[in-house]
Amino acid sequence: MSPRIAIVTTVEMPVPDADEELLLPLMPEAELVSWDDPSVDWARYDVTLLRSTWNYTEHLEEFLAWAERVSQVSRLMNPVETIRWNTDKRYLDDLMKQGFATVPTVFVAPGQAADARALDGHVVVKPSVGAGSSGAKMFRDDPVRASAHLASLHEDGRTAMIQPYLSAVDTAGETALIYVGGEFSHAVRKAAILSQGMSWSTGLYADEKVVATEATQAERMLADRIVATLPGLAYARVDLLPTDEGPVVLELELTEPSLFLALGEGAPERAAKAFRAL
Numbered sequence: 001m002s003p004r005i006a007i008v009t010t011v012e013m014p015v016p017d018a019d020e021e022l023l024l025p026l027m028p029e030a031e032l033v034s035w036d037d038p039s040v041d042w043a044r045y046d047v048t049l050l051r052s053t054w055n056y057t058e059h060l061e062e063f064l065a066w067a068e069r070v071s072q073v074s075r076l077m078n079p080v081e082t083i084r085w086n087t088d089k090r091y092l093d094d095l096m097k098q099g100f101a102t103v104p105t106v107f108v109a110p111g112q113a114a115d116a117r118a119l120d121g122h123v124v125v126k127p128s129v130g131a132g133s134s135g136a137k138m139f140r141d142d143p144v145r146a147s148a149h150l151a152s153l154h155e156d157g158r159t160a161m162i163q164p165y166l167s168a169v170d171t172a173g174e175t176a177l178i179y180v181g182g183e184f185s186h187a188v189r190k191a192a193i194l195s196q197g198m199s200w201s202t203g204l205y206a207d208e209k210v211v212a213t214e215a216t217q218a219e220r221m222l223a224d225r226i227v228a229t230l231p232g233l234a235y236a237r238v239d240l241l242p243t244d245e246g247p248v249v250l251e252l253e254l255t256e257p258s259l260f261l262a263l264g265e266g267a268p269e270r271a272a273k274a275f276r277a278l
Contacts, residue, residue, distance in 0.1 A: 005030035005275065006045040006074070009052040011037055017052045019271075022261045026272035035066055043073040047278045049234060050078065053256045057131050060087060077234040077278055078254050086254040089128045089161060095249055100226055102249040103241060106162040110154040114162060119143040122165040125150050127158040131256065138165055168242045174250060177215050177223040178259050178267070179236040181274030184224065186264025189213035190239075212263040219247045226252065234275055235259060 005027060007020060011034045016024065020032060033040050035053050042048060048070050056063035064084055071080040078086075085091055089105075096102045107128060108114045119125075119139070125146050126136035135153065139146040146162075153160040174190040191209040215223070223238035226249070230236060237253035261267040 004045045004047070005278075006033045006040075006042070006048045007031065008033060008035050008048060008050050010034050010055045012055045013052055017258070019259050019261045020051060022268040023272055023275070026268060027276060029276070035063065042070045045074045047275075048074040048076045049275055049278070050076070050083070050256055054131055056087065056256070057127075057129050057134060060129055063087075075278060077275075079231065079233075082231065082233065082254050086252065087129060088159075089130075089251065090159070091252065092161075092249070095226065095252065098229065100249060101222065101246065103163050103166065107159055108150060108154075108162065109159045110157055114147070114150060114160075116143065118162045119146040119150070122167065124163045124165050125153070126161055126163075127153050127156075128161050129158065140165075166241045166243055166248075168244075172242045175213060175215060175219050175240045175242075175247070176210075176253075176257075176260070177219060177238045177240070178257075178264065179223075179227050179233075179238075180259070180267075180271045181234065181277065182227065182230075182232060182236075183270075183274075184220070184227075185270050186260075186267050187213050187215040187219070188260045188263050210260055210263065216247070222247050222249070230254070234278060235271070 007023065007030050009032055016032055024030060024032065067076060067080045067083050070076050090107055092102050092105050106114065106118045120143055122140045123146055124136060124138050130136065137149050150160045169192045173192065175187055176190060177187045178185045188210050219240050222240065226238055227236050233254060237257040237259065238249065239251040239253060240247040241250045259271060261271055
């Protein structure tokens with residue numbers, strides 16, 4: 001008998017997202033359910049597969065408590081330990097300490113003051129817990145406004161992160177490498193968002209312009225090395241930015257990333273096969 005699989009979204013998503021529309025016909029044993037629907041009996045499912053749970057950033061403690069409970073009665077993928085680590089971008093410090101090239105990042109917790117020099121120049125200030133560019137703002141030679149945004153994040157109880165804006169993204173874009181079942185599947189190129197203005201058609205994440213691409217050898221080497229260090233996961237997405245010295249990690253998405261399955265030849269079938277084998 002095939003395992004029963006929950007593909008997990010949120011009650012705030014009125015329709016399946018693009019990935020889910022492709023996966024559901026390929027996974028007849030799966031059904032779409034919401035993490036924040038209190039009527040769901042998670043013990044009914046052999047596998048609980050996190051997908052479009054994009055409102056978790058506003059309910060992090062509740063979401064992590066839910067993930068812990070579900071992991072006791074169903075196989076949660078990705079695992080709760082991974083989710084707990086990956087939902088706060090302070091994991092970038094861990095990656096840096098492991099020797100991986102990352103975007104230089106200064107984390108400033110509530111009650112801490114940022115070094116004024118960190119806010120000089122062309123910078124991005126955003127919360128360490130966030131998705132879909134929510135709460136991220138770019139500042140060019142405007143430390144006063146950058147400091148005000150940092151203060152507003154602190155007022156909300158959020159740890160802020162400060163990063164230099166790597167302007168090569170404006171022309172080259174951001175590369176996302178997608179892995180399913182630990183194996184590379186495909187890559188996409190995402191256009192810059194912060195420098196171009198953002199729109200929010202769903203209210204949960206910023207709209208993105210995304211196209212299929214071929215990852216460079218340097219991008220594959222960096223992403224492959226990172227994925228090789230991870231425990232057995234259903235999926236991973238490694239988001240990279242270009243620099244003169246080579247690609248650097250912007251984000252490592254292990255919780256609820258869009259996998260852009262429509263942009264990889266055979267990607268929906270590869271993902272469905274990997275997920276059905278969990």
